[in-house]
Amino acid sequence: MAQKAAKTLAFRNTARLNQTLYATITIHLLFWLLRALLFRSSFTRKSLAFYLLFSAPQLFIQFQFERISRPTYNADGVVKRSGEDLEAKGLTEYMWDVLYWTYGCVILAAVLGDWAWWAWGIIPLYSVYLAYTTYAGMRGGYTDAAGVPQSTSKRQQKLEKRGGQKVQYR
Known part of the structure; x- marks a missing residue:
C-alpha cells in the first residue's frame, strides 16, 4: 500500500473532474x-x-482544475502526480462556488432569457462580502466566531485577580 494517500487523492480528483466535465x-x-x-427568436448577437x-470564467476555472488537479500516471499505472486537492479551503472553495453559480446562470439564461445573466x-458581491468579513476578522484580533471577545469564567477571573495560578511543589 505504498502511496495510499496519493492514490486516494488521485481517485477522488479523477472522479470529481470527470463529474464536473460531464x-x-x-x-x-x-x-x-x-x-x-x-427560443430561436431570442438567439441574437447580444445573447x-x-x-x-x-x-x-467558468470555462477558465474548469480548465485550471483540469490542469492542476488531473492526476498523471507512469507507464506501469503507478501514480506519478496525484494533483492538487479539489476539496481544499480558500480559493479552491471560492472557485467551486463560481463554477456552480455559473451553471445555474447558464440554465436560467437558457430557459428564461438574457435577463437571467444579471x-x-x-x-x-459575494467576493466583496468575503473580503470584508476576512478583513473584519483579522482586524478584530482574537475573537470567537460571533465576533465577540471570549469571556473568562468566574474562576479564571478570581485566579487572575490573585496573581495567576500558583504552582505548588511537594
Missing part, C-alpha cells in the same frame, strides 16, 4: 439546444455576447 458539457449543450431550437462573457452579478 456536467459542464451537459449544461452548455442544453443552453445551445434550447436557444437554437425553442451570444452575454453567453461568452459570463461563461468564460444573476451572475451576485458573484462580485
Whole structure:
C-alpha cells in the first residue's frame, strides 16, 4: 500500500473532474439546444455576447482544475502526480462556488432569457462580502466566531485577580 494517500487523492480528483466535465458539457449543450431550437427568436448577437462573457470564467476555472488537479500516471499505472486537492479551503472553495453559480446562470439564461445573466452579478458581491468579513476578522484580533471577545469564567477571573495560578511543589 505504498502511496495510499496519493492514490486516494488521485481517485477522488479523477472522479470529481470527470463529474464536473460531464456536467459542464451537459449544461452548455442544453443552453445551445434550447436557444437554437425553442427560443430561436431570442438567439441574437447580444445573447451570444452575454453567453461568452459570463461563461468564460467558468470555462477558465474548469480548465485550471483540469490542469492542476488531473492526476498523471507512469507507464506501469503507478501514480506519478496525484494533483492538487479539489476539496481544499480558500480559493479552491471560492472557485467551486463560481463554477456552480455559473451553471445555474447558464440554465436560467437558457430557459428564461438574457435577463437571467444579471444573476451572475451576485458573484462580485459575494467576493466583496468575503473580503470584508476576512478583513473584519483579522482586524478584530482574537475573537470567537460571533465576533465577540471570549469571556473568562468566574474562576479564571478570581485566579487572575490573585496573581495567576500558583504552582505548588511537594
